[in-house]
Amino acid sequence: MVFKPNYNQQRAERDRAKQAKKEAKLREREEASRRKADESDASPPSDKPAGEAA
Numbered sequence: 001m002v003f004k005p006n007y008n009q010q011r012a013e014r015d016r017a018k019q020a021k022k023e024a025k026l027r028e029r030e031e032a033s034r035r036k037a038d039e040s041d042a043s044p045p046s047d048k049p050a051g052e053a054a
Helices: 007-042
Strands: none
Touching: none
16 A cells, blocks of 8 residues: 655644744743843942942
């Protein structure tokens, strides 16, 4: 018997894989931006000592 491909199923499978890859990439970008923001917030440059009021 000849194999009959199910194009709709194959397309849905490719679309799921593509969406998962996009989400993983987005998640990684968000984590990187969070880390970058945390690093910049952790050590802000200040001219005044911590005890001095503005």
